[in-house]
Amino acid sequence: MGFFDIFKKNKAEASPSVEEKEKASDLAALDQGLEKTKTSFFGKISKALVGRSTVDADFLDDLEEALVAADVGVSTTVKIIKRLEDRAARDKYINTSELNRILREEIIALLDEQNTTQTTNFKYPSDGNPYVIMVVGVNGVGKTTTIGKLAYQIKNRGSSVILGAADTFRAAAVDQLIIWSERVDVPIVSRGMNADPASVAFDTIQSAKAKGMDVAIIDTAGRLHNKVGLMNELTKIKNVMKKVVPDAPHEVLLVLDASTGQNAIEQAKQFIAATDVNAIALTKLDGTAKGGVVISIADQFRIPVKYIGVGEKIEDLRPFDKVDFINSLFKD
Amino acid sequence: MFESLSERMESAFKILKGQGRITEINIAEMLKEVRRALVDADVNYKIAKQFTDEVKAKALGQDVIKSVSPSQMLVKIVNDELVNLMGGSKSDIQLNGNPSVILMAGLQGSGKTTFSGKLASYLKKKGKKTLLVAGDVYRPAAIAQLKTLGEQLEVEVYNEEENKNPVAIAQNAIKYAKTNAFNVVIIDTAGRLSVDEEMMDEITRLKAETNPNEILFVVDSMTGQDAVNTAKAFNDRLDFSGVVLTKLDGDTRGGAALSIMSIVNKPIKFVGTGEKMDALDVFYPERMAQRILGMGDIVSFVERAQEVIDEEEAQKLQKKLRKSQFDFEDFLGQLKQIKKMGNVKDLMAMIPGVGKAIKDIDLDDNAFKHTEAMILSMTPGERKNPELIDGKRKQRIANGSGTSVQQVNQLIQQLFQMRQMMKQMNMMQASGKMPKMPRGAGMPGLKR
Structure with a gap:
């Protein structure tokens, strides 16, 4: 189950009938069932890489597809892939888990590093102004x-x-x-x-x-x-x-x-x-x-x-x- | 931000260099560019691939018209295919019930309420007695929003403040409409x-209980790759009858339209083009295709090139060019042709190599006005033999066209440079090399 699944709405406040609630939980169970049969992208990577030491074209195609399908856009996708290829070429023998880590790292590098600000730490103005x-x-x-x-x-x-x-x-x-x-x-x-x-x-x-x-x-x-x-x-x-x-x-x-x-x-x-x-x-x-x-x-x-x-x-x-x-x- | 398709094709064009026929080998790189352009325009990547495969099948072996490059030819095929796909199932709004019931469906923020108001206004103008029904009982002030629109448009709004059951509200509204002789609800x-099962069940029940004549799926034209999932999920549940594409007054390329049409094969019945209540438009497949491709006038250029420039005339011009006899009459003719073809910048952008150079130049359609005025102030003799134009004549031309002697000098200089350039292009054509542009040469009237 991915992170965002925990946010999937349980619309209890819309007060559905008991029957509807049962139906909803049935569906949730079904959803979970389907989830197991789906292979996550990182799972696919692992499979694609078993017994290999280099990043191959099929893998990159899969990666491109996954990124583009998530609205990352062509130029940024190309950029991510390029960075991944460069890294893979540099450290010659990388295994699956390393590749996963590198991929994440490269994407994180694109996201602004200041992304640590949270709702819980506003810096209120010191002059008493709002x-x-x-x-x-x-x-x-x-x-x-x-x-x-x-x-x-x-x-x-x-x-x-x-x-x-x-x-x-x-x-x-x-x-x-x-x-x-x-x-x-x-x-x-x-x-x-x-x-x-x-x-x-x-x-x-x-x-x-x-x-x-x-x-x-x-x-x-x-x-x-x-x-x-x-x-x-x-x-x-x-x-x-x-x-x-x-x-x-x-x-x-x-x-x-x-x-x-x-x-x-x-x-x-x-x-x-x-x-x-x-x-x-x-x-x-x-x-x-x-x-x-x-x-x-x-x-x-x-x-x-x-x-x-x-x-x-x-x-x-x-x-x-x-x-x-x-x-x-x-x-x- | 976005490179236009013609710019992308320009770079892919290098591979083609002088090839007069579209082949398996030369098409691959160009189709890759088309696919990327489509994805950048938010067409779903699977659909973009499927689409370019079809284009490939159509394009292979086609002869390329002399006056256009293979890349331009391919863009035209792409465009024609797009138009075909999007205009394939055109149909008007169905108003054959009594009353006719129209049900809206879509994601949050896609513009359902605004569109409902616009549609009511549109139907009212057509003489239909229309009832708006406030079926959004969840979002704060959604009912108030519809009521405000109803007041503005003088269209009655049916709502039940205390009722939280949209299905019951809709049923009551239809009863009310029947009693009060409304034509449309x-x-x-x-x-x-689409992943919210309860809410999807609700709209499925709404359909079952109101038996609508039209179910319109309202979708934001800025939607990305997810458009296919959403459209499919709504269509699986509702089998909607048409699509409404909203917020097209923005600058999105709107590739979602293509994704949706490919996946559900339902017509786009309306587009929303502004926040005002009359900003409702019918859907033009041609405009949408060009918008997705981001290529302005290129298609019409290719079409007009096919029509306007007949072989004979082209040969005459070519002969003149070869002999460096290109004169102000030809110049004027070219200007007129350019004006006829529309936006100058788009047109020039299509000339391989020029597109990038003029990207940031401020150029309006009046750019050639002075040039034209100067040429028109010349005698026919002067136009044929620019060498005749001496200082006195220059002064007369400047006076006649409201320009200065310097400008006239510049224009004459440009003509000579163009002759020189064309000479080099002839040589290039013979040798297969790209020409070097003489310094300062270029189209007249361009300001950096």
């Missing part, structure tokens, strides 16, 4: 849901949080964040739909400062990264925060949907240009998508993946773990 | 993962 998190991303990636979960985590470890409803564009986005603020029981600043998002952000941070809050999280409307006007608006929202807290936002969190393909690279590029993104949240990893594109993004832009979303429940946001992530890439 | 549903 730590400001601005959340950005394209439409439908799960920004608002991620904010709800993040607020829950921060609150749980004893810090105070305030939310800012600066997605004033999408129908009922403000309502959606208000519901999350009620669930988590944290304050929210909202000025209704169609209000100027920059002034909502301004008010939120001002309110956070006045109330002595530890963290302020600003939601923004989803926007496609090729819409120049909307991206400029985002820059403006970011800049206006500095009028209240000079070094805000401390964290610009780009939310990426794990099912997104190579376009995520362009998304990262444009959102970085507009808002100096410095952290990534990868959502919807509880599905069948692997989110391998973040390897390319971390490698190209040196931006760490900080959180992963693994379900719809309030506690379903986890710190990103490189090793678990890599294992999941090669899970069938 | 659009059922919005919660986003769900």
